[in-house]
Amino acid sequence: MTSISEHSLSNPAGLVGRYRSIIKLPEHIPFSLVQLAARVAVAHVFWQSAQSKLASWPVTLQLFANExxxxxxxxxxxxxxxxxxxxxxxxxxFFGLFSRLAAxxxxxxxxxxxxxVYPENWAEHLMWASLLLLVLTRGAGPVSLDRVFERFFRISN
Incomplete structure (x- = not known):
């Protein structure tokens, strides 16, 4: 006589099967969405940084000179x-234009x-670099101007 827990563990449709199905759910997320999210996230970081520099140029010059x-x-x-x-x-x-060069x-x-500048902030820099490496190695993805231009030039040749 088998117990309920033994039956559910040996049955692929049981507990283990359900666990495997749940674990594989993220595999259904389109990679294009991952590429787009990476681009938007890293673009935001550098856009904000540039905006803060432009907001007070004299302070920016002081930071570059002193800190x-x-x-x-x-x-x-x-x-x-x-x-x-x-x-x-x-x-x-952000727009996925010349994205590998930008990355x-x-x-x-x-x-x-x-x-x-800030070697102690390596974890944050590693996160930015990871997103940029994704763009550099895999491109901007289908939701990008790179893809639009790639299709345009492929059709016209």
Missing amino acids: YNLPFIDPSIAAPLATAAELTGSVLI LMLLGVVSVIQLF
């Missing part, structure tokens, strides 16, 4: 370069921040 202390580059050059990279990169990533550019920004 950020980047080697080999003058703060009056580093501040506009970083701001331009964040603005451009965030807009391109590479923003990975450079993350690397500089990690190495020279």
Whole structure:
């Protein structure tokens, strides 16, 4: 005589089967949604950072001169370069236009921040880098201007 728990464990439609079905539910989430979410999330981070720099340019210049202390580059050059990279990169990533190039550019920004500015914030930088690496290695996905242009140029050739 088998107990109810033994029967449900040996029966694929039982408890284990239900558990496996539940565990596999996230596999039905379209990867395009994951790509879009990654792009929007990382674009938001860099857009906000650029906006805070632009909101008070004198403070931004002071930060680059005193706190950020980047080697080999003058703060009056580093501040506009970083701001331009964040603005451009965030807009391109958000719309999925030249997204791999934008991801590479923003990975450079993350690397500089990690190495020279806030190395203690490595976990946050790793999260940003992970999202950017997803875009760099897998592209912007179907919901992107990259895909629109890819289809347009494929049809016209």
